[in-house]
Amino acid sequence: MSPRPSRIRLVPRLVLLAACVYAFFWVSGFPRTYDDDELPPSEVETQAPAPHIESEKLVVTVKTSAVDAFAKIPPLLLLTNGKYHDNLLLLGDLHLDVGAFHVHDVLDRYDAKYVSSTPDLERYRRLTHYARNSLDFGRLRETDPAKEKAAKDKMEKYMMLRMLQRTWEQRPDRKWYVFVEPDTYLFRSNIQVWLAYFDHEEPHFFYNPPETDPYGIGGSTFILSQKAMQGLFVENDKDISGLEAHIEGKSSGTEVLTGVMSNELDLSPNGSWPGVSSFNPDTIPFGHGMWCEVVMALHSVSAESMSNLWRLERERNDKNIVDPLTFSDIWMKFLQPENLNDVRDDWDNLSSGKEFSMWNILFDGVDHDSRHHHHHGAQGRAPRGEDNWKACQDACNDYDQCMQWSYSSIPQPNANENGDTKCHLSSSLRFGAHADPREVTRDGTKVQKTWKSGWRKDRFEAWAKQQNCKA
Structure with missing residues (x-):
């Protein structure tokens, strides 16, 4: 007696089903892999810690x-x-x-x-x-x-x-x-x-x-x-x-x-700048020479900024970030969220000053003294903007490497060959601080000293996008 055709047809189907189930479990047993760009944060591979002092x-x-x-x-x-x-x-x-x-x-x-x-x-x-x-x-x-x-x-x-x-x-x-x-x-x-x-x-x-x-x-x-x-x-x-x-x-x-x-x-000081500096989050000159550098110590830090720096480190630890914290990370935490698109009255963003002379921009008609620092990598000179704050803003806008400007109601020193000016331009970007109007004596006369400041955040961020701190 011959077997029934329905049973003959069922056997291959069962074999096929068993093969599919086996293949599923065999493949699913493989460890799942990702490209670096798509790796879930929770599954980021922890890198071996760098050599460090206990x-x-x-x-x-x-x-x-x-x-x-x-x-x-x-x-x-x-x-x-x-x-x-x-x-x-x-x-x-x-x-x-x-x-x-x-x-x-x-x-x-x-x-x-x-x-x-x-x-x-x-x-x-x-x-x-x-x-x-x-x-x-x-x-x-x-x-x-x-x-x-x-x-x-x-x-x-x-x-x-x-x-x-x-x-x-x-x-x-x-x-x-x-x-x-x-x-x-x-x-x-x-x-x-x-x-x-x-x-x-x-x-x-x-x-x-x-x-x-x-x-x-x-x-x-x-x-x-x-x-x-x-x-x-x-x-x-x-x-x-x-x-x-x-x-x-x-x-x-x-x-x-x-x-x-x-x-x-017989020991002379061995410098540790810029990792150790006199700057704090409000005074760091973000830009060339600082952006990708590792931060080790900041000074004159307010209690509020200390708290924010602590939170920044905590956030990085929670995300298993083991790369050294750099000045660019501080920018992202402190300045990137700030509205720097508007001109600020009674504000000094530190575009002038002795401690920032290496970023101060020289004006047309000024002979550069090689003994002094000036802005990094600049070609030519910036136009002067002494007439008023708008002229100073225009001078910064017209100079590709200018990241910020400040305008003082009376001439102030720049610690470079510009001498005393009202308009101050810088190739780095700093936040600065509120500056109340002050009565000062100049040439025997009492006058009001005020500050107005502005930034080119768009220009700075375009520059920052071109930097590769991991290179």
């Missing part, structure tokens, strides 16, 4: 003062990861407790007679008097910023070496020592990677002296290797009193520092 081998010493410790130290502590607290030292001019953290007085070992007879320690004598009598330290602050700086500079000459000594005593034999101020924002991961390129068993002194051209680029942060610290406090026959012979004739703590490093260790 956090416990990096000491950060914060130099503060009783006058502003309670205002500046709490934000710094709040925005510093707790895992770094064990190697964070707070050193100042008076013993204080800021919450759970102690500020050590580095001047407390001076003989009382020496303190009372040394004119430069007048601020310290007043601080100790205020402390004994429970007076407000803020009353010691001079209303004139220049006078306040002079008072601090005098005292800090005597604090500098004792700050280094106290740091070594409390955290000896670490690989690296970073010295900062309370309003310094450190990008620790960048610093840890950068320092890994250097041998801590060799003497290193990283610092940007304030007299470096262009002026004002440095900031107060400096970094010493283990070997440099050993050279001062282990291998040196001189005690702290012997080292302090270098204070004589110096005008500031940093002069004392550079003098000691030079005379005792």
Whole structure:
């Protein structure tokens, strides 16, 4: 008896179905792959971390003062990861407790007679008097910023070496020592990677002296290797009193520092600019020479900006971004969202000024002095725009490399061959700050000084799109 035709037809179908099911599971078992452009953020492959200094081998010493410790130290502590607290030292001019953290007085070992007879320690004598009598330290602050700086500079000459000594005593034999101020924002991961390129068993002194051209680029942060610290406090026959012979004739703590490093260790400052600079998010000159550079420390950073920088780092960590944070990243966080298309009254975007001379643009008819910095890569000169702010704006618009302009009601210096002008053009872009009208005396007459500023954000962003920081 022959089999029924329906069963004969069913067998091939079952075989085909089984083959399809097997193929499905076989293919689905393959790991799914993507092109880099389409990889889901949650599945981005974590890159191997770059060589870096272990956090416990990096000491950060914060130099503060009783006058502003309670205002500046709490934000710094709040925005510093707790895992770094064990190697964070707070050193100042008076013993204080800021919450759970102690500020050590580095001047407390001076003989009382020496303190009372040394004119430069007048601020310290007043601080100790205020402390004994429970007076407000803020009353010691001079209303004139220049006078306040002079008072601090005098005292800090005597604090500098004792700050280094106290740091070594409390955290000896670490690989690296970073010295900062309370309003310094450190990008620790960048610093840890950068320092890994250097041998801590060799003497290193990283610092940007304030007299470096262009002026004002440095900031107060400096970094010493283990070997440099050993050279001062282990291998040196001189005690702290012997080292302090270098204070004589110096005008500031940093002069004392550079003098000691030079005379005792034959070390000159090794620059770390622009990674370490005197800039903050409002003053960074975004453009050539900065855009793709790694950021390690910013200075004079407000508590609000510190918080925003912390949030920027946190956002990058949450997205598993391991590339070093650069100035271009700070632009995207701080300035890209700003409306820079409108002219701002009573605003100085820092298009002039000594510290930005390397970006200031020269005008037609000005002979360039090769000893001075000028704008990067410029050809020719920009037209003058002295008549009024609109003429200044037009001068910037007519010059392809001009990224911003400012106009002052009275001539102001440019720190270049332009001399004093009302119109100031720059090849970098900066945010700046509100500037209230001020009454000043010029040629014996009282006049109002005002500022007006504008930007070419469209031009800058077109330039930025052409940059490739990963190249």
